[in-house]
Amino acid sequence: MSNRNSSHINAAMTPIDRSGITELVVQRIKDLLSRGELKAGSRLPPERELAEMLNISRPSLRTALKALSVMGIIRAKPGAGTYIAESLPxxxxxxxxxxxxxxxxxxxxxxxxxxxxxxxxxxxxxxxxxxxxxxxxxxxxxxxxxxxxxxxxxxxxxxxxxxxxxxxxxxxxxxxxxxxxxxxxxxxxxxxxxxxxxxxxxxxxxxxxxxxxxxxxxxxxxxxxxxxxxxxxxxxxxxxxxxxxxxxxxxxxxxxxxxxx
CATH class of the missing domain: 1.20.120.530 (GntR ligand-binding domain-like)
Structure with a gap:
């Protein structure tokens, strides 16, 4: 991920309140998509980096990412990272x-x-x-x-x-x-x-x-x-x-x- 893209995502990924973590992570992803910082098929930052950006624990982040995966919004690719879904279906x-x-x-x-x-x-x-x-x-x-x-x-x-x-x-x-x-x-x-x-x-x-x-x-x-x-x-x-x-x-x-x- 380029430094420029990473800086934009950092700006959007302000630390979040720990209540309703899953819902708030979902909202952050939506914010990034609506501004074009993330697009269909984009790779999310690594788990450690993403957890630090949001100021939440990695277990809490994993729970939120699992919810996004069930919704079909993200997809984990073994050995390659986690990506935004590539298509509407x-x-x-x-x-x-x-x-x-x-x-x-x-x-x-x-x-x-x-x-x-x-x-x-x-x-x-x-x-x-x-x-x-x-x-x-x-x-x-x-x-x-x-x-x-x-x-x-x-x-x-x-x-x-x-x-x-x-x-x-x-x-x-x-x-x-x-x-x-x-x-x-x-x-x-x-x-x-x-x-x-x-x-x-x-x-x-x-x-x-x-x-x-x-x-x-x-x-x-x-x-x-x-x-x-x-x-x-x-x-x-x-x-x-x-x-x-x-x-x-x-x-x-x-x-x-x-x-x-």
Missing amino acids: EVFTEPMHFMTLINNTSIEELFEARRIIEAGLAELAAERAVEEDLDALNREIEGMRETIDDPENYLKHDVRFHQIMAHAANNKLMSGVMDTIAQLLFHIRRQTISNAKDLEEAIDWHRKIVDAIRKHDTKRAKDMLSSHLRAAQAAWARENRNSHKEEVQQGEPPTFKRRLR
């Missing part, structure tokens, strides 16, 4: 997961939220995507086609397609929220993605989305993305019903998958 995922559990959010509600957000991203992508984005989207479609007999890897290409499209929209907040919801749905989709007909249809939807983005047709891009996610939700519902039927036929109580666990 890292920060959003755990709090949003807890929110869905507390609110007893249904998977249908997550699909609905994703559809609303990602349709807007598709519209923005149709306005802002460049040729490199289109090439990357087509590579993922080709990857989906090549792995259609391997659902696990197929799904990885599918997820990357949507991440690339969100990046092309050039709205970090919206793409971060969308990616967080997609991560929450990932393990559910992995359990049910198996029907070859559904996978073929999904590839076709992805081609239509790219075609609309290439033509800068914002309305069609939004409509195609929304229709694709409706079809994905319908496919999930079919597979979910089928799995329940199989469990009943085998004399087992059905596993309810309509709420996040």
Whole structure:
């Protein structure tokens, strides 16, 4: 860390009252981020130095840093130090997961939220995507086609397609929220993605989305993305019903998958 950056951080890291240490350390980190002294991916000062800056014990600092780690705000890299999260999904995922559990959010509600957000991203992508984005989207479609007999890897290409499209929209907040919801749905989709007909249809939807983005047709891009996610939700519902039927036929109580666990 440069002397100049260290001096700025020193100025922000004034000693803090020992009551509510965790909350105050969090506030100091927020202050540094809001002033641009720390950025996504920035390395925090070493533990000893940071504890001295804040005039707190190292055990107290570790407790505060653990809280920040659970929140997804920082990430420890073995042998390299502690860093600010590099992306919004890292920060959003755990709090949003807890929110869905507390609110007893249904998977249908997550699909609905994703559809609303990602349709807007598709519209923005149709306005802002460049040729490199289109090439990357087509590579993922080709990857989906090549792995259609391997659902696990197929799904990885599918997820990357949507991440690339969100990046092309050039709205970090919206793409971060969308990616967080997609991560929450990932393990559910992995359990049910198996029907070859559904996978073929999904590839076709992805081609239509790219075609609309290439033509800068914002309305069609939004409509195609929304229709694709409706079809994905319908496919999930079919597979979910089928799995329940199989469990009943085998004399087992059905596993309810309509709420996040």
